[in-house]
Amino acid sequence: xxxxxxxxxxxxxxxxxxxxxxxxxxxxxxxxxxxxxxxxxxxxxxxxxxxxxxxxxxxxxxxxxxxxxxxxxxxxxxxxxxxxxxxxxxxxxxxxxxxxxxxxxxxxxxxxxxxxxxxxxxxxxxxxxxxxxxxxxxxxxxxxxxxxxxxxxxxxxxxxxxxxxxxxxxxxxxxxxxxxxxxxxxxxxxxxxxxxxxxxxxxxxxxxxxxxxxxxxxxxxxxxxxxxxxxxxxxxxxxxxxxxxxxxxxxxxxx
Amino acid sequence: xxxxxxxxxxxxxxxxxxxxxxxxxxxxxxxxxxxxxxxxxxxxxxxxxxxxxxxxxxxxxxxxxxxxxxxxxxxxxxxxxxxxxxxxxxxxxxxxxxxxxxxxxxxxxxxxxxxxxxxxxxxxxxxxxxxxxxxxxxxxxxxxxxxxxxxxxxxxxxxxxxxxxxxxxxxxxxxxxxxxxxxxxxxxxxxxxxxxxxxxxxxxxxxxxxxxxxxxxxxxxxxxxxxxxxxxxxxxx
Amino acid sequence: xxxxxxxxxxxxxxxxxxxxxxxxxxxxxxxxxxxxxxxxxxxxxxxxxxxxxxxxxxxxxxxxxxxxxxxxxxxxxxxxxxxxxxxxxxxxxxxxxxxxxxxxxxxxxxxxxxxxxxxxxxxxxxxxxxxxxxxxxxxxxxxxxxxxxxxxxxxxxxxxxxxxxxxxxxxxxxxxxxxxxxxxxxxxxxxxxxxxxxxxxxxxxxxxxxxxxxxxxxxxxxxxx
Numbered sequence: 001x002x003x004x005x006x007x008x009x010x011x012x013x014x015x016x017x018x019x020x021x022x023x024x025x026x027x028x029x030x031x032x033x034x035x036x037x038x039x040x041x042x043x044x045x046x047x048x049x050x051x052x053x054x055x056x057x058x059x060x061x062x063x064x065x066x067x068x069x070x071x072x073x074x075x076x077x078x079x080x081x082x083x084x085x086x087x088x089x090x091x092x093x094x095x096x097x098x099x100x101x102x103x104x105x106x107x108x109x110x111x112x113x114x115x116x117x118x119x120x121x122x123x124x125x126x127x128x129x130x131x132x133x134x135x136x137x138x139x140x141x142x143x144x145x146x147x148x149x150x151x152x153x154x155x156x157x158x159x160x161x162x163x164x165x166x167x168x169x170x171x172x173x174x175x176x177x178x179x180x181x182x183x184x185x186x187x188x189x190x191x192x193x194x195x196x197x198x199x200x201x202x203x204x205x206x207x208x209x210x211x212x213x214x215x216x217x218x219x220x221x222x223x224x225x226x227x228x229x230x231x232x233x234x235x236x237x238x239x240x241x242x243x244x245x246x247x248x249x250x251x252x253x254x255x
Numbered sequence: 256x257x258x259x260x261x262x263x264x265x266x267x268x269x270x271x272x273x274x275x276x277x278x279x280x281x282x283x284x285x286x287x288x289x290x291x292x293x294x295x296x297x298x299x300x301x302x303x304x305x306x307x308x309x310x311x312x313x314x315x316x317x318x319x320x321x322x323x324x325x326x327x328x329x330x331x332x333x334x335x336x337x338x339x340x341x342x343x344x345x346x347x348x349x350x351x352x353x354x355x356x357x358x359x360x361x362x363x364x365x366x367x368x369x370x371x372x373x374x375x376x377x378x379x380x381x382x383x384x385x386x387x388x389x390x391x392x393x394x395x396x397x398x399x400x401x402x403x404x405x406x407x408x409x410x411x412x413x414x415x416x417x418x419x420x421x422x423x424x425x426x427x428x429x430x431x432x433x434x435x436x437x438x439x440x441x442x443x444x445x446x447x448x449x450x451x452x453x454x455x456x457x458x459x460x461x462x463x464x465x466x467x468x469x470x471x472x473x474x475x476x477x478x479x480x481x482x483x484x485x486x487x488x489x490x491x492x
Numbered sequence: 493x494x495x496x497x498x499x500x501x502x503x504x505x506x507x508x509x510x511x512x513x514x515x516x517x518x519x520x521x522x523x524x525x526x527x528x529x530x531x532x533x534x535x536x537x538x539x540x541x542x543x544x545x546x547x548x549x550x551x552x553x554x555x556x557x558x559x560x561x562x563x564x565x566x567x568x569x570x571x572x573x574x575x576x577x578x579x580x581x582x583x584x585x586x587x588x589x590x591x592x593x594x595x596x597x598x599x600x601x602x603x604x605x606x607x608x609x610x611x612x613x614x615x616x617x618x619x620x621x622x623x624x625x626x627x628x629x630x631x632x633x634x635x636x637x638x639x640x641x642x643x644x645x646x647x648x649x650x651x652x653x654x655x656x657x658x659x660x661x662x663x664x665x666x667x668x669x670x671x672x673x674x675x676x677x678x679x680x681x682x683x684x685x686x687x688x689x690x691x692x693x694x695x696x697x698x699x700x701x702x703x704x705x706x707x708x709x710x711x712x713x714x715x716x717x
Contacts, residue, residue: 076484076487128441128444128445131440131441131444132441132442134441135437135438135440135441135442138434138437138438139424139428139434139438142428142429142430142434143424143427143428143429144427144428144429145510146491146509146510147427147491150487150488150491151424151427151428151488151491154424154484154487154488155424155438157480157484158417158420158442158477158480158481158484159441159442161476161477161480162442162445165445165446165469165472165473165476166444166445168445168469169444169445169448169449169469170445170448172465172466172469173448173452176452225510225511228511229508229510229511229513232508232511232512232513233506233508233513233516233517274595275595275596278592278595278596279592282581282584282592285584285588286581286583286584289583289584289622290583345581348582349577349578349579349580349581349582350575350577350579351579351580351581353546353548353573353575353579354573354579354580354593354638355596356547356548357546357547357548357564357568357571357573358568358569358593358596358597359568359569359596359597359598360596360597490550
């Protein structure tokens, strides 16, 4: 079990390298084997390759937010601290992946369409999702520690309920005011799909590892806090005379 | 009056739930009326918002109808945030909220009363700002005006129900004035889009059915969720 | 009738606010029909204990029963709570305030009941002045009236005499003794222990989140006793 994390890390590293290679090159050669990569897109050229980062990041973020929703509901029902940590971790990593989408979007749009931002459905929805979950992180930061899990869980539920509305409203808005679409509206070349899915798998594994590390970190932090709290529970504050301290120490339990 | 003694406990409670909502709502309206400072400053603020918008977005007759939907709702949004912030402030003075919490009164009654009170308050502000917008922007509605009222009611409720809920959340945080818009705006984006698009469509004589249905669904979903979650949030320490 | 069975039992109640432990394992039983004065320095945990019993704080661990129930909420209509802030709306008169709270408790014939309790605390029910303009003594009396609205069996009073003039405080103590004689159980957290000398049945001494002693007379227990 102790070695599980390093092993998974190495495997994920290899997967990421593979995914990156096939995304960037039409053909790669690995130790004598020739592997099929992503073909060059005919209209956009090599810039289109950012698609393999843009789309899987969005999907990964979406899954993470979904897990956050589930963990928040579980927390509200069972008040289990682990669920709260899972919710926090998924929100944080999800926001990071959302940021990747929002950054790769303009990088793609600028050379291809000459504009920095397009109100493309995926990009716009991701922006709103990003805003919702950043506000979630702000709430966690700004509320006092006793209430944070409950308030955050309530906000997460409302945020998740909002997601279908975000997608529907932007979809309809887009049909009324058509915008440049990123990622191809029609059917997708099977080789591209293959590369897309491999990248998604790699991103998911990476997200899982990051979440796991963050989870462990947060759990340790909370254990430290609890230890401090337990210690202050045991200690008497400085003012009490040494006699009282000694007698309490002897008897061992509170009156 | 003496019939209450013969009513069983459960039905008496049922009778009192809406009774408590009404009593709380009336109490809030009375308190609002007595502290006229708050109302006056809100009304003046709304007026200022309209004027500033008029200077910022120069209204010529045709273009104005295209952007009026958006302008009006953004103005309403800012005015209502200022109003929502102070709703719960009254309950925190003298810690009166604790008196509510230790009573048998159900938390949902409090939430409904606060939401309805806010709704009334924001509608009053809207009734001040709308004629000004119509005058400054020379607006005429090509589509049926009653639909505009419907959109106004649905949209205002969407803002108010979430706003009341998030205001209750933010009173327990640091920087509570900024927390309310921070939490409210992202989640309200679909509703705001719907309100603006619906208003613009109606003003231009186009169909707004999709947006109205979206608003109705949004209102139902979020009113229910806020009611279900409010007790948890109120008693979160 | 006085019932001397325990109305409140507290078992190892612990309450922590982050790293600060306000209650460090309070265990006690309190019988009915008595007036308890809870004393101690600032930070001893008196207010936290009262608020936890009133359901306004959730304990970190431990439990308590109040009138046989595990949660305050189940018996909230039989308990009255009063705190150092007035828990009243400044812009309404005393009668208006109490009429509203009577609604919350589902009290029928509210007008009569409100007049009754207002007179019981020595104030005038017809006074139209908003509570915000009251003196502190009047405000605390009105707050006590609010706590008495639902004819509670138990009163939880947190610093009721704080900043109150001596005459009002004396009147309130007399009223509390009367209520105790009627069979109510009363808990008073206060810094002004002398006001309750001769009135309280028992003095509960708290320090650093624990109960360090309970005495009949107003003498602090020996440390470590």
